[in-house]
Amino acid sequence: MKLFERENHFHPCCGFDLNSVVPKVIPVVQFAIMKLGLIFLILGIFQNWDSLQQDKVTNVSSYHLVRLICWGGYGIHIIVNDSFLLLLWKGCHSKNPSLVRVWVVATPISIIWVVIMMLINISRLRWVSGVSSPQIFVLVAFYGVLQCYFVYVVYFYMKEMEVDIFMSSTIRSLTDAEVAEFEQGISPPFRVQDLDTETQSLMDRIHYERYKKEDFEIERNKLQFDMDNPLGSGDYGKVYKGLLQPADGTLVTVAVKTVNPESADVICFKALLTELKVWTYLGSHPNLVGLLGACTTEIRDRTLLIVSEFCALGNLHCLLVGCRGLFCNFVNNNGILQTSTLNTTFTTEHVSTLDLIRWSREIASGMEYLESLRVVHGDLATRNILLTSHKAAKLTDFGLARQLYNYSVYVKKQNTPLPWRWLSLESLADMTFSSKSDVWSYAVTLSEIFTLGEIPYPGHQFCLEFVYDLKAGLRPNKPRFVPQEIWALMERCWKKDAKIRPTFSEIVQIFANIYDFSSDSQMGL
Template sequence: NSISDSSSSQGLSQPSTQTTQYLRADTPNNATPVTSYPTLRIEKNDLKSVTLMEAKAKVKDIAISRERITLKDVLQEGTFGRIFHGILIEEKDPSKEKQVFVKTVKDQASEVQVTMMLTESCKLRGLHHRNLLPITHVCIEEGEKPMVLLPYMNWGNLKLFLRQCKLVEANNPQAISQQDLVHMAIQIACGMSYLARREVIHKDLAARNCVIDDALQVKITDNALSRDLFPMDYHCLGDNENRPVRWMALESLVNNEFSSASDVWAFGVTLWELMTLGQTPYVDIDPFEMAAYLKDGYRIAQPINCPDELFAVMACCWALDPEERPKFQQLVQCLTEFHAALGAYV
């Protein structure tokens, strides 16, 4: 199997039948199709505009006073958005405090941008899973810039962390193992499996929308401020909406259709990001050409040093027919077995 450069792209041959059969949507051995398979719930991306007042009303029940929040270092900054490391004072016992991420905006942020930050921050609200990071509080006091609070994860954004690992890797080959990366993928698949069960469609799964701590625990977050903080990952295809084109399934690009199966496609790309330590997928492809490129059967190339079995998992996620892609629960199982096998070889 020739090692191809990760940045180049290639046509995709059928992954080994063993893996494909195992990841088929019907039964592991393809004997009899399961007829009771639930139909995919498909959502269109609705861009109905919400006013700032409506967005604030939606989060009023988790609003807290500004004086309970102390802003420390700026962790990430875009043209109008910022993420701070912050400290939150406990309401019942002011001597107690906890660390938080604080997403907020600068003075020049427009009302639309503020509204979007608040609206998108609600995506995972009220969901409880060890691999999800929903918002816990907001601050929407008059005269203050709106803030959104999430529990702190001390190694921060997963994409930036992976890129940091890539820099370190040159001097320190022990930096992060393949097994660690597969373990991260399993955690993301677990969080996504929970979302799929709850019929929540993420629509923007990517390494940039995950965070990590020093125990290599990974959690999926919403995509509030991502377009501003990672502008190179979003493209406007002439419809006035910035979309994560390189992570999107064909049906999402062409028909604006989103489902758990389109989240599975994005998971395949996220797995590729893990294995390349944060490279940009489809980096040489014009965003306007993406749909045609995918339709012609082309996909991102197998990363250097990525085992065939793992690339076969990614490839299954990129089946053109949404029904043929594996379910998140199957991905968890498959990656867990692969992780165990890696452990056995050490």
């Protein structure tokens, strides 16, 4: 479907906003014109009804008949026009282009009707005492031109309304402009290379960047996965274990995320496309799930395949819950890590305090990398941490879609529960997201880790009182298995003032200062 671009099409209101002119100005002017015409009609009746002798009318019956026809015709015009004017007003305020279209179609007919009535008065009758026929002709011409201009303006307004409805429709295909925006980026008023990457975040400039198709596009016939056996499902679709055949011919095990067109409306699908584009610019990091590519040939129909690194052990939350019976605790009742047990060997099924500390450090390392790129995760939790076969923690499922569009609207549209237990105070109160709000969520994630997957704030419900409780100092309880040094760090991450929370760089340095990660035997690496 070809639609005119709002930025480039001709504005019939000399640059004024149609959304202000049409609903507010035109109905008022139209109403005033009709009432002015009604005044002229009444004046004509009173001034000319008893002027038969002055006009020396020879055929009184014909005179009365013609004049009554003109008066009656114009009276009908006023009544009908007011009705159509009401439809225009309702159509503008209810954003119903069908009602506006009725006015657009009916008004030219009404114009022709009233012009005929006026021309009859000009050619055959006397209209108002003291007003000559040329003056009335100019008045009629002005009225016709003005009404035609109004129709022209309202027509453009109706087309804009139809575009808005089409663009906001949840079930539609992407337009050519939307596809080009993803593939080529928006044309900026400056050179993209002139952006200061030290002060401009990746999210600020990603809309100007193009999708690196030559590096990440995967041919559909190179990808195999069983659609009858999904690994899991999310807000938009399902995740499958698949096989990718690269150029060298070897088969690589991958994770394939599909996007269901019925569950992802256009707004959220475009956010997913932008999230994919951001992922292509993130680069590689040992604690981020790597993007291998995507199939974007059918994005016009809101169909997308995202291929990423396969993490065999699944998400961290499920592993923590499942390992409770095999957990080896090295922290005593005073929160002190007992170093005398660090050389104990375990089977791969066991999870120990050392694993919890290592995952905490790896998550902080991945977040430090995002922080350096000025990218906000927005949905940090153990459910969004994946583990490789070697138990390495990797961040996934960035909440970028929630940040690209109004978070509350996103949650409402997707029927997705707000992850309020993990959100910072400022995120809950103002829907504000930053790296410092990620620091808060990181501490809540640590609470999950050192309680082996327990839900934060048990017994609480999300309501306004919960936000008030956070402002008053409510925080998750101290986890049973957390070392004292990490608990002190968590308390710093939950400071009410976001400015005094530590950065992820500081958090990584804190782990490095407290624990020696250089020895594989000590830290279970």
